[in-house]
Amino acid sequence: MGEVRWLDDDEQRMWRTFLWASRLLHESLDRQLQRDARMPHTYYVILAMLSEAPDRSLTMSELARLVQSSPSRLSHAVAKLEAQGWVSRCKRPGDARTNLARLTDEGYAVLVEAAPGHVEEVRRVLFDHLSPEQVRQLQAIFESVLAGLTSGNGD
Incomplete structure (x- = not known):
């Protein structure tokens, strides 16, 4: 083992x-969504990603990649969303091995209702404290961090 780079x-x-800001930011978004939409932030992100996909559906592996989740964790979350009637799962036509997650009309309606409060909370806890230049800088910083993490250098 080499020298520690303290x-x-x-x-x-x-x-x-x-660490503190990211933790408090996540907790604030989760509290707002639990209070106003009775769902955790993680479920909101899943619904949002499905809403932006063609036909409001994605393979489970595509969805896991988009929401940065393990397949098993995503499967558990989607099962909960299925029980609510907000997401349905089916096999991809012509490929019985591939599962699709699809946002239902009810799930889309829930997302549409939750979105204004969520975006207001995002603005309140993050963007209202930053100048446009700081937003651009933060975007560039996190693009660099994310590139390092997703290239395998973050393991």
């Missing part, structure tokens, strides 16, 4: 600030 004081402050 964080300097600035890096340590930034790291802890990031």
